[in-house]
Amino acid sequence: MAVHLSGLVKSYGDVHAVRGVDLDIAPGEVVALLGPNGAGKSTTVDMLLGLARPDQGTVALFGAEPRQAVAQGHVGAMLQAGSLLPDASVGELVAMFAALHRAPLPVEEALERAGIADLADRPTGKLSGGQAQRVRFALAVVPDPVLLVLDEPTVGMDVESRRAFWAAMRNLTAAGRTVLFATHYLDEADDYADRVVLMRSGRIIADGTAAAIKNQVSGRRIGARLPGADEARLRALPGVFDVAVRGDRVTLHCTDADAALRALLSAYEQARDLEVRSVDLEDAVVALTSAADDQGTAAPTDPTHSRNDQESRS
Ligand SMILES: Nc1ncnc2c1ncn2[C@@H]1O[C@H](COP(=O)(O)OP(=O)(O)OP(=O)(O)O)[C@@H](O)[C@H]1O
DSSP states (O other): OOEEEEEEEEEETTEEEEEEEEEEEOTTOEEEEEOOTTSSHHHHHHHHTTSSOOSEEEEEETTBOHHHHHHTTOEEEEOSOOOOOTTSBHHHHHHHHHHTSSSOOOHHHHHHHTTOGGGTTSBGGGOOHHHHHHHHHHHHHTTOOSEEEEESTTTTOOHHHHHHHHHHHHHHHHTTOEEEEEOSOHHHHHHHOSEEEEEETTEEEEEEOHHHHHHHSOSEEEEEEOTTOOHHHHHTSTTEEEEEEETTEEEEEESSHHHHHHHHHHHOTTOEEEEEEEOOHHHHHHHHHHHSOTTOOOOTTOOTTOHHHHHHHO
């Protein structure tokens, strides 16, 4: 296994940040770690990298302790914070970092891979937020790691930079590297991850391909413009299991969209701008993370093939 996390638990005082995480990542897998604020993603990443010590549980990266794997240059990390030496140029900073490793990439190649070859002479204090993120990415790849761990890598990047970043990542992963990235951008998880791991309240509540996660939330959505709709009456329509009302717009979450649509139109002939659509990853994540209570236990839309959830209940 590239990554083997077993029974990880971490609390900060009264805050149970991570409550029992088991996760195996095979070499070459690209895994997205998703979850709402405070779900425990960064704490898990910190333990994985050996930056925080678990209260319970173990971490093995390619069979070794995290610090050993990092020291051997097997792991490259891009964390959320981390100031860049403001007086050094980008090239100097990457060169300093390269010098810490046994078999680093040539500095020019690391800059090239991060798409910042033209910024080599720029002082790091003069970078935009998106450029600084790409410098952090160059620092992550310069050890020539087999495992890349990225905590919200594209924060602060504009659309074009995000696209360039993921193109660079694709080149790296085509060479068989393992990647774990935490993100709040669901489209990134959908587009780039082989596997999505969804956390909430310190536990993994779903784990599978994006398609499998979407399938865990069955049914379709009907959207309509319906001023003054009565939520309780909508909820009672056949084929509807949940209703969301935002201003004039209503969304019906359906077990049977055909029956619901017929009932909606006969009850409300003034309904306009109707649309029926399938669940996307965002719907699934919202449903799964809000269906789990604060103890991190799964609720009715239970992701039955979530290993960790089953284990945590047994
Ligand atoms: N050093 C710390 N001291 C105290 N509490 C902490 C510390 N680090 C994390 N926490 C708490 O642990 C919980 C999990 O935080 P964590 O940063 O791991 O979540 P996250 O999923 O990465 O969230 P985000 O998406 O906001 O980055 C939160 O309630 C957070 O406030």
